[in-house]
Amino acid sequence: MTVPVTPTLLYLDNVTVSFDGFRALNALSLAIDHAEMRAIIGPNGAGKTTMMDVITGKTQPNEGTALFEGTHDLTALDETAIAELGIGRKFQTPTVFELHTVEDNLLLALKNKRGPLATLLSRRTNREQERIDSLLERVRLPAQRHRRAGELSHGQKQWLEIGMLLAQEPKLLLIDEPAAGMTDQETADTADLLRDIAKSKGVIVVEHDMSFVRALGAKVTCLHEGSVLAEGSLDAVSANERVVEVYLGR
Numbered sequence: 677m678t679v680p681v682t683p684t685l686l687y688l689d690n691v692t693v694s695f696d697g698f699r700a701l702n703a704l705s706l707a708i709d710h711a712e713m714r715a716i717i718g719p720n721g722a723g724k725t726t727m728m729d730v731i732t733g734k735t736q737p738n739e740g741t742a743l744f745e746g747t748h749d750l751t752a753l754d755e756t757a758i759a760e761l762g763i764g765r766k767f768q769t770p771t772v773f774e775l776h777t778v779e780d781n782l783l784l785a786l787k788n789k790r791g792p793l794a795t796l797l798s799r800r801t802n803r804e805q806e807r808i809d810s811l812l813e814r815v816r817l818p819a820q821r822h823r824r825a826g827e828l829s830h831g832q833k834q835w836l837e838i839g840m841l842l843a844q845e846p847k848l849l850l851i852d853e854p855a856a857g858m859t860d861q862e863t864a865d866t867a868d869l870l871r872d873i874a875k876s877k878g879v880i881v882v883e884h885d886m887s888f889v890r891a892l893g894a895k896v897t898c899l900h901e902g903s904v905l906a907e908g909s910l911d912a913v914s915a916n917e918r919v920v921e922v923y924l925g926r
């Protein structure tokens with residue numbers, strides 16, 4: 677077995693991504709522990725999306741190291757291989773199968789050797805039903821199980837999609853602005869849900885809503901011009917003069 681280079685779940689070191697000479701990421705270094713939640717903040721264009729693209733294999737860095745579990749070189753893998761390693765990503769807009777029920781959406785997302793049609797047409801195994809029940813509980817949707825996903829509220833769709841990600845049994849989740857467009861109650865419930873997930877998995881949340889970031893209770897990294905500008909507790913990062921200047925004070 678390969679000996680891990682680092683004990684952290686995710687390790688980025690000196691990662692640079694250039695688009696026609698413009699550095700979207702500029703020697704970015706970041707480490708996320710097992711069962712750690714990290715909130716990533718920063719102004720538009722700071723490189724948050726590009727960082728997620730590097731982690732998920734959508735974008736190849738020009739320079740730098742990106743290791744998962746200390747052994748897997750993410751820069752050498754494609755998006756499918758990285759997803760199979762256990763890195764799941766949720767984009768801002770929910771993408772659920774609107775015409776299928778909540779349960780069927782989760783069933784389709786389970787790790788499964790059958791194709792989608794065979795999965796829907798064949799009887800669910802007890803194991804599949806147990807997994808679906810536990811995912812429904814986890815994402816607070818047991819009462820919605822027989823409804824079509826298209827009928828859910830925006831917040832419920834986001835939770836369903838988080839449930840679909842969890843169905844893939846990831847070790848690290850990347851979540852882009854989950855609270856956007858949610859009611860206050862949904863926002864508070866989402867922070868609870870993510871805190872619960874982060875008890876056993878790495879979670880990276882990109883977010884602009886500072887009250888939501890506070891509710892996450894996570895360590896915060898502020899990016900600016902493709903690098904880490906400040907890192908620490910939300911209070912420490914919010915008090916950082918440079919952070920106020922380039923982001924919070926705007």
Ligand SMILES: Nc1ncnc2c1ncn2[C@@H]1O[C@H](COP(=O)(O)OP(=O)(O)OP(=O)(O)O)[C@@H](O)[C@H]1O
Nearest residue numbers: 695698699700718719720721722723724725726727
């Ligand atoms: N494919 C690309 N080609 C050229 N420039 C790009 C490309 N992708 C991103 N950029 C540029 O890289 C910079 C970082 O963009 P990125 O989307 O990572 O920022 P962000 O922090 O996610 O911003 P936002 O909060 O607006 O989503 C921006 O200036 C953007 O215009």
